[in-house]
Amino acid sequence: MVDYGITAAITLTLFGPDQALTRAQMVTFVWHQANKPMGSPTDRFDDVSAGTYDTAAASWAKAEEITSGTSKDSFSPSSMIRRAQAAAMLYREAVS
Numbered sequence: 001m002v003d004y005g006i007t008a009a010i011t012l013t014l015f016g017p018d019q020a021l022t023r024a025q026m027v028t029f030v031w032h033q034a035n036k037p038m039g040s041p042t043d044r045f046d047d048v049s050a051g052t053y054d055t056a057a058a059s060w061a062k063a064e065e066i067t068s069g070t071s072k073d074s075f076s077p078s079s080m081i082r083r084a085q086a087a088a089m090l091y092r093e094a095v096s
Contacts, residue, residue, distance in 0.1 A: 006032040024054035024077035026086050027067060030093050031057035039063040045075035052077075066092045 001007045002015075006029050010016045031037070039060030048058045058075050061067045066089055070076040 001029070004033075020080045021086070022077060023070075023075060023079050023081045023085070024048075024052075024058070026081045026089060027061045027075075027077075028054050028057040030066060030089050031060055034060075034093055037064075045069050045077075046073040048075050048077055061089070064093075064096055066096065 002009060007025075010019075036056070037060055039056060039058075040063045041059065043063035044055075044059050045062060048055055054077055058067075058077065062069065062075075067075070067085075070079070
């Protein structure tokens, strides 16, 4: 994933495979895998701040229906993602 630009290591010598994964990190992985397509500025979640590393990814994922968030207007970017939620994002991106 590092070699393909999907994610980066935590440091030069640490990857962190046992760390919990947030919803923001997962949507960013999926977005990178899809070659960072642009989302719509109007398709944003209220709890994803402008200018953060996951802003464009969450916007794209909402516009493309990769995720509907945790409610109509919320994405909960800092929440840990569940396996089913991650699988759903990956599946939706694969069939889109």
